[in-house]
Amino acid sequence: MMIPPQVTALAWVQMSGPSSPLLKALHIAPPLGSPQPLYSVGGVALLYGVQHAPLVYLALRAGLMNVPRDGMEAARLSGASALRTFRDIVLPLALPGMIAGAAIAFVSCIGNFGIPAILGIPASIYTLSTLVFTKFAAFTDRTFGEVALLSGVIALISVAGLAVQERALGGRDYRILGQSGAAACLPVGRWRFVFLPVLAILLFFMLVAPFLALLAGALVPAYGVPLTVKTLSFHAFEEVLLRQAITRTAFANSLFLAAVTAIGLLVLSVLAGYMLTRRRDAASRMVASLIEIPYALPGIVVAVAFILVFAAPLPVFNVTLYGTIWIILVAYFASFFAVSLKPVVSAYRQLDPALEEAARLAGAGFFTRLKDILVPLVAPAAGASVILVFLIACNELTVSALLWSAGTQTLGVVIYNLDDSGGSDLASALSVLVVLMVVAMMLLLEAMAKHLPKGAVPWRS
Amino acid sequence: MAKLILNNVSKDFGTGQPAVSRVSLDVREGGFLALLGPSGCGKTTVLRMIAGFEAPSDGAIFLGERLLADPAQSLPPERRNMAMVFQSYALWPHMSVADNVGYPLKVRGVSKEVYRRRIVEALDTVRLADLADRRPADLSGGQRQRVALARCLVTQPDVVLLDEPLANLDRHLRQEMEETFREFHIRSGATMIYVTHDQSEAMALATDIAVMSRGELLQVAPPQEIYACPEGRLVGSLIGRGAILSLAVPAAMLRKLDWGAIRALLGAAAPDGGVLADVLVRPEDVRLGGEGAAARVRSSLYEGERYSVTLDLADGQILRAFSRERPMPGDTMSVTITSAWRL
Numbered sequence: 030m031m032i033p034p035q036v037t038a039l040a041w042v043q044m045s046g047p048s049s050p051l052l053k054a055l056h057i058a059p060p061l062g063s064p065q066p067l068y069s070v071g072g073v074a075l076l077y078g079v080q081h082a083p084l085v086y087l088a089l090r091a092g093l094m095n096v097p098r099d100g101m102e103a104a105r106l107s108g109a110s111a112l113r114t115f116r117d118i119v120l121p122l123a124l125p126g127m128i129a130g131a132a133i134a135f136v137s138c139i140g141n142f143g144i145p146a147i148l149g150i151p152a153s154i155y156t157l158s159t160l161v162f163t164k165f166a167a168f169t170d171r172t173f174g175e176v177a178l179l180s181g182v183i184a185l186i187s188v189a190g191l192a193v194q195e196r197a198l199g200g201r202d203y204r205i206l207g208q209s210g211a212a213a214c215l216p217v218g219r220w221r222f223v224f225l226p227v228l229a230i231l232l233f234f235m236l237v238a239p240f241l242a243l244l245a246g247a248l249v250p251a252y253g254v255p256l257t258v259k260t261l262s263f264h265a266f267e268e269v270l271l272r273q274a275i276t277r278t279a280f281a282n283s284l285f286l287a288a289v290t291a292i293g294l295l296v297l298s299v300l301a302g303y304m305l306t307r308r309r310d311a312a313s314r315m316v317a318s319l320i321e322i323p324y325a326l327p328g329i330v331v332a333v334a335f336i337l338v339f340a341a342p343l344p345v346f347n348v349t350l351y352g353t354i355w356i357i358l359v360a361y362f363a364s365f366f367a368v369s370l371k372p373v374v375s376a377y378r379q380l381d382p383a384l385e386e387a388a389r390l391a392g393a394g395f396f397t398r399l400k401d402i403l404v405p406l407v408a409p410a411a412g413a414s415v416i417l418v419f420l421i422a423c424n425e426l427t428v429s430a431l432l433w434s435a436g437t438q439t440l441g442v443v444i445y446n447l448d449d450s451g452g453s454d455l456a457s458a459l460s461v462l463v464v465l466m467v468v469a470m471m472l473l474l475e476a477m478a479k480h481l482p483k484g485a486v487p488w489r490s
Numbered sequence: 491m492a493k494l495i496l497n498n499v500s501k502d503f504g505t506g507q508p509a510v511s512r513v514s515l516d517v518r519e520g521g522f523l524a525l526l527g528p529s530g531c532g533k534t535t536v537l538r539m540i541a542g543f544e545a546p547s548d549g550a551i552f553l554g555e556r557l558l559a560d561p562a563q564s565l566p567p568e569r570r571n572m573a574m575v576f577q578s579y580a581l582w583p584h585m586s587v588a589d590n591v592g593y594p595l596k597v598r599g600v601s602k603e604v605y606r607r608r609i610v611e612a613l614d615t616v617r618l619a620d621l622a623d624r625r626p627a628d629l630s631g632g633q634r635q636r637v638a639l640a641r642c643l644v645t646q647p648d649v650v651l652l653d654e655p656l657a658n659l660d661r662h663l664r665q666e667m668e669e670t671f672r673e674f675h676i677r678s679g680a681t682m683i684y685v686t687h688d689q690s691e692a693m694a695l696a697t698d699i700a701v702m703s704r705g706e707l708l709q710v711a712p713p714q715e716i717y718a719c720p721e722g723r724l725v726g727s728l729i730g731r732g733a734i735l736s737l738a739v740p741a742a743m744l745r746k747l748d749w750g751a752i753r754a755l756l757g758a759a760a761p762d763g764g765v766l767a768d769v770l771v772r773p774e775d776v777r778l779g780g781e782g783a784a785a786r787v788r789s790s791l792y793e794g795e796r797y798s799v800t801l802d803l804a805d806g807q808i809l810r811a812f813s814r815e816r817p818m819p820g821d822t823m824s825v826t827i828t829s830a831w832r833l
Binding site: 381383384386387388389390391392393394397401402405406 | 541542543566567568569570571572573574576577578580581582583584593594596597598641645651
């Protein structure tokens with residue numbers, strides 16, 4: 030579920046269309062010459078949905094976990110049927126999570142680059158983000174002006190989307206009291222026999238099939254060759270792992286950027302989240318709105334802004350950030366702050382203020398309270414935010430597509446460039462490695478999970 | 491430890507009506523003050539201002555000579571040396587019972603040995619010593635309450651604040667906890683301020699009761715005095731279950747009225763020049779039977795130890811009384827009012 034969008038797109042392309050190695054191997058490929066169905070607006074939209082389903086799921090799950098069992102039981106005893114309880118109690122309590130998830134997905138789609146770059150550009154279907162990219166690729170005198178304008182449009186749409194979310198969430202204070210109640214369990218009952226197969230089919234098409242297609246794409250010697258036992262080769266893996274220095278650089282770059290971003294943002298989020306939820310004076314309101322600005326800006330806008338600002342050397346230090354890895358790092362901080370902040374803010378919102386007040390009366394100053402009370406209590410959310418940021422940053426393409434230069438390629442950039450230049454077998458091989466890396470990290474976390482506070486790993490309870 | 495003084499304290503949240511207006515209060519050292527009033531009367535806001543969670547918009551709060559808060563400055567709660575039992579108990583779910591109780595000590599940086607000893611002492615006082623390693627989530631309501639109280643015990647706070655601490659407990663546990671609070675007060679000698687809407691709780695625990703309504707302080711007095719001599723109609727109706735009669739009492743008359751005076755006033759159907767005054771009659775001061783004024787039984791309610799009777803006087807005013815026997819509604823009987831209080 031943490032698979033980067035360009036990899037998802039690549040996998041789906043390999044899974045469908047006339048030259049899919051997987052379909053060919055199974056002898057169900059459409060005839061040659063028939064159009065690739067995903068190279069269309071519908072295809073882009075479908076993959077947006079596939080890509081962002083986990084984001085919405087995580088946000089929604091966080092919301093649902095807050096529904097106390099006694100609240101549901103009270104509703105049942107008030108005479109509400111199971112369905113009615115769901116509508117009247119569970120849904121309103123989970124609503125902040127749902128709206129937050131929808132907003133993240135919307136803003137994320139607006140700024141998404143990987144999917145429309147792989148599916149849209151070959152079919153001359155441009156989204157705002159890929160248009161910015163192509164303008165940069167064909168650099169002219171007017172480029173700066175044009176991309177600034179396009180980025181402005183993207184920013185406006187995103188801000189509008191977030192304004193809707195702010196309005197919907199405004200004035201709702203769903204802090205649940207400090208008493209730890211049991212989390213609710215919804216019995217699905219006989220509906221299980223309907224839900225389970227549907228879920229299994231969905232999961233198969235969202236996870237297993239694309240990965241198999243990707244694997245098939247990586248194992249054929251060249252694009253379009255059908256995969257049989259005879260044609261099977263590990264040539265592409267050898268190439269990306271052993272011969273190409275660039276892919277190893279990309280691994281190192283991406284891991285470094287992701288680690289520094291995730292840890293740096295964790296510290297910032299814990300502090301900023303506190304300010305946003307607790308202090309109500311004018312200064313913190315201003316800070317709050319300042320932090321909201323990078324949240325509203327999709328990665329592509331941030332990247333354009335950073336190019337415009339840092340293209341020239343910094344005035345005082347006379348250092349040029351542009352072209353170094355540091356501009357990517359700074360841009361990551363700006364664009365993933367939102368991802369990092371949201372879970373932490375949600376956690377702060379749901380803390381009973383009395384828990385902190387009790388610590389104040391116990392004599393604890395701000396930093397003592399932060400260390401002893403607040404951080405342990407928001408730790409699950411903060412843990413989730415670190416993992417999210419790390420995995421997203423590790424596989425990021427949108428920002429680095431504009432900011433990379435020789436030696437600072439990220440994994441996303443290398444995969445896209447390989448696919449763009451016709452090396453879809455190499456791109457697939459690298460993608461398979463990325464997927465394996467993501468899965469390995471998730472397994473590692475899974476193994477650590479029992480030593481972490483409850484809820485720290487986002488996909489576990 | 492010193493006297494806690496509230497001087498003309500007001501709090502306005504900007505809602506148009508002040509939450510607390512011009513409250514002046516002296517809590518003597520070692521006193522146990524109950525802030526009593528219906529919900530929404532501003533008593534919790536007063537408590538939060540004393541704790542330092544809210545700053546007063548007018549007036550000042552002192553602890554002895556030390557200024558705690560006025561509109562210009564406010565000492566942060568962590569430097570006030572107070573402790574509080576919250577209505578939701580506010581136990582930290584990620585710490586064990588012992589760590590919850592010991593946290594104020596940990597913040598003060600005491601030695602390991604003192605830390606351990608004081609926790610054991612505090613938990614012994616609330617009889618929870620064998621639950622020290624549990625998590626708050628594994629405890630019952632009463633046990634959580636006692637942990638919260640033990641957390642107040644470990645340090646020697648100048649003032650202990652209690653915000654409706656018994657609101658979430660059953661009646662049996664309440665009585666037990668009341669006993670624990672009283673013990674705690676005697677043992678620690680701390681000044682205690684107890685917010686409640688339950689007057690029997692306030693009467694049983696406090697050395698002084700402050701009655702609040704709509705943000706204003708109506709009266710401060712010891713429980714016996716506030717029961718016997720309430721000031722004004724509002725306090726009279728809030729405290730106890732008295733009936734308030736409208737009688738033409740001459741202004742020169744003593745406030746405490748005996749049967750002779752009341753009998754004459756009951757007879758005087760029309761006020762002769764005097765203004766009608768409110769007179770509080772407690773049900774225990776009403777005798778049924780014998781010589782007296784005629785009254786008709788409106789209803790009688792069995793309460794276990796006795797019947798609670800509502801009576802209509804001849805002029806239609808309502809009186810409350812207690813009775814050992816069961817009076818039948820509709821019966822006419824004579825009543826004697828041994829004592830009454832002009833509000």
